[in-house]
Amino acid sequence: MINMRLVLVALLVCLIGCKDVEKNGVKESAPEMLSVDHQFSLEKAISDCESQLEISAPKLTNLALHPRLIETNKKEWKEIKNDRLMWTSGFYPGILWYMYNLTKNEKWKKEAIKRTEVFEDFKTITEHHDIGFMMYPAFGLGFELGDKKEYKDILLTSAASLATRFNPKVGTIKSWSNKMHPRWKQHITIIDNMLNLELLFWASNHGGGPIYKDIAIKHAETTMNNHFREDGTSWHVIEYDSITGEVLNRNTKQGYADDSRWSRGQAWGIYGYTMVYRETGDKKFLDFAQKITDAYLKLLPADYIPHWDFDIDTTKDNDRDASAAAVVASGLLELSTYVEDEKDQERYYDAAIKMLESLSSPAYAGLGKSDSFLLHSTGAKSLGHEIDVALIYADYYYIEALNRLKKMKTN
Ligand code: GLY
Numbered sequence: 001m002i003n004m005r006l007v008l009v010a011l012l013v014c015l016i017g018c019k020d021v022e023k024n025g026v027k028e029s030a031p032e033m034l035s036v037d038h039q040f041s042l043e044k045a046i047s048d049c050e051s052q053l054e055i056s057a058p059k060l061t062n063l064a065l066h067p068r069l070i071e072t073n074k075k076e077w078k079e080i081k082n083d084r085l086m087w088t089s090g091f092y093p094g095i096l097w098y099m100y101n102l103t104k105n106e107k108w109k110k111e112a113i114k115r116t117e118v119f120e121d122f123k124t125i126t127e128h129h130d131i132g133f134m135m136y137p138a139f140g141l142g143f144e145l146g147d148k149k150e151y152k153d154i155l156l157t158s159a160a161s162l163a164t165r166f167n168p169k170v171g172t173i174k175s176w177s178n179k180m181h182p183r184w185k186q187h188i189t190i191i192d193n194m195l196n197l198e199l200l201f202w203a204s205n206h207g208g209g210p211i212y213k214d215i216a217i218k219h220a221e222t223t224m225n226n227h228f229r230e231d232g233t234s235w236h237v238i239e240y241d242s243i244t245g246e247v248l249n250r251n252t253k254q255g256y257a258d259d260s261r262w263s264r265g266q267a268w269g270i271y272g273y274t275m276v277y278r279e280t281g282d283k284k285f286l287d288f289a290q291k292i293t294d295a296y297l298k299l300l301p302a303d304y305i306p307h308w309d310f311d312i313d314t315t316k317d318n319d320r321d322a323s324a325a326a327v328v329a330s331g332l333l334e335l336s337t338y339v340e341d342e343k344d345q346e347r348y349y350d351a352a353i354k355m356l357e358s359l360s361s362p363a364y365a366g367l368g369k370s371d372s373f374l375l376h377s378t379g380a381k382s383l384g385h386e387i388d389v390a391l392i393y394a395d396y397y398y399i400e401a402l403n404r405l406k407k408m409k410t411n
Pocket residue numbers: 087192254264379
């Protein structure tokens with residue numbers, strides 16, 4: 001029976017593996033889609049993460065700072081200020097909440113609490129959309145996994161702050177201020193913004209009223225209509241006319257080119273629409289999550305870790321983005337639990353495991369080399385920074401994926 005299944009899967013691998021994908025007249029080879037021989041050990045991956053935290057936590061003592069990146073070939077986290085304008089303050093506390101959830105070791109909860117509560121006043125941020133990225137991994141996970149019910153008002157206030165950026169004429173939240181991104185003069189929405197919707201859904205689910213959910217759904221619908229190409233890949237930045245809501249242009253900030261397919265942008269979309277389906281139960285979001293996931297999977301190289309942009313010349317530039325892979329792995333595990341077709345369930349689950357397998361292998365793992373869980377991420381190569389580094393959000397989405405997988409295995 002098992003052998004029959006393996007034969008069928010192998011046949012499918014061969015069939016899909018032989019296909020060519022065409023973009024802008026250029027043929028690209030599709031990677032193998034399924035792996036049937038997983039080497040991934042969840043227990044080892046979790047224990048490796050815990051070993052890394054045992055090393056990093058005692059070094060990161062200044063609570064006014066948070067770890068952001070580890071430079072290429074360096075060992076220790078470079079810390080930056082917990083600043084209202086920096087989007088990454090919540091990820092290290094979030095990692096600690098996940099480690100607490102995985103191990104139930106009170107030590108990690110204590111570490112998480114002190115690194116979470118230090119930026120409570122960020123709940124009033126209205127200057128940009130990143131408040132969702134900042135507050136949910138820290139306070140949201142504290143509420144959900146650490147039983148910190150007193151964080152509820154902080155999260156509700158944060159959602160109210162984020163909602164101030166919604167423009168009903170456009171139908172989206174304005175991601176960035178024009179002052180910080182002067183290339184654009186009007187209402188800018190970036191694909192990353194999909195992740196911030198989770199805070200809005202949380203608020204509506206916890207007594208904040210339907211307004212937040214309504215805003216999140218409208219944002220997801222507008223983004224679905226305007227941010228994606230026919231083939232299911234997305235642009236990074238859309239500028240809308242603030243008054244009429246008309247799309248003015250489609251560009252990039254962190255991608256290779258305005259019309260290119262920035263890998264982490266694709267990852268935010270996959271994760272975002274899967275989460276929106278979880279929160280709404282509306283099948284159009286599930287179908288869309290599948291469409292954009294299928295487009296992404298076809299573009300991956302053999303190790304399932306994308307180059308930082310799918311449109312770079314990979315004969316000259318081999319920089320990967322492990323952070324995009326970690327985001328997608330986490331999203332795909334969730335997506336695999338929602339799709340009805342068993343073949344799709346297996347396809348998404350297998351792809352996620354393949355990503356985790358690569359990430360946890362010596363080719364991408366930080367163990368023994370640096371204090372991070374993962375190496376080889378790219379923050380913004382087109383801007384000349386964070387190239388082939390460890391990034392704190394890569395580690396966050398990686399440990400989130402491990403949490404999700406553990407939950408799936410124990411349910
Ligand atoms: N949200 C910022 C980034 O993906 O770099």
